[in-house]
Amino acid sequence: MGKNYCDQLFKLKQVFSELPPKERKQQRLEQAAPILEAFWSWLETVSALKNSKLNKAVTYE
Numbered sequence: 001m002g003k004n005y006c007d008q009l010f011k012l013k014q015v016f017s018e019l020p021p022k023e024r025k026q027q028r029l030e031q032a033a034p035i036l037e038a039f040w041s042w043l044e045t046v047s048a049l050k051n052s053k054l055n056k057a058v059t060y061e
Contacts, residue, residue: 002046005039 012032016024048055 001042002039005035005042008035 009032012028012035016027019027043058046054046058048058
């Protein structure tokens with residue numbers, strides 16, 4: 001599931017790559033923000049084994 005959010009963000013990056021910098025930034029703010037919000041919400045629901053790599057990744061600060 002988390003990989004899906006990352007894939008969506010990378011796809012947006014590709015789509016925006018041809019835009020001028022200011023427009024690229026605006027599009028990222030508008031379109032990537034909801035994906036990031038969903039990703040952070042999903043992270044809060046992940047339960048992983050205490051010493052697992054997944055736990056280290058989702059609790060990384």
